[in-house]
Amino acid sequence: MKKLTLVTILTVGALSLMAAPDGKALSAKCAGCHGADYGKKALGVSKIVKDMKEDEIVKALKGYKAGTFGGPMKGVMKGQVANYDDAQIEAVAKYIKSLK
């Protein structure tokens, strides 16, 4: 009986770790610069992110994080995504493309 409880706890724990990251929550802080629908040029310089393809957004965000992508203001974006892992970046891109 004890063993079964432990297995249950471990299984539930593993499932919650595997749960997809919440793209909406992860992108809440982006709206101030990019607009809630990503239709604004952030700080007057970025592309209109909602017009980008999902894989372009993923590439850009991973690149900002790695320091291998961006324009003159890439430092702003590096700070935004520095703590996001690949799965979280992909979830954000998916969320952006789900907006209409």
Ligand code: HEC
């Ligand atoms: C403080 C304002 C600010 C916030 C907050 C912000 N961004 Fe940005 N974002 C910018 C700026 C400025 C650029 C252009 C940087 C450059 O020079 O490459 C940019 C660029 C981008 C690009 C690439 C577009 C291009 O021009 O190539 C994407 C994608 C993006 N941001 C997504 C996000 C996401 C997702 C978040 C939230 C996790 C976020 N941004 C938060 C200001 C911001």
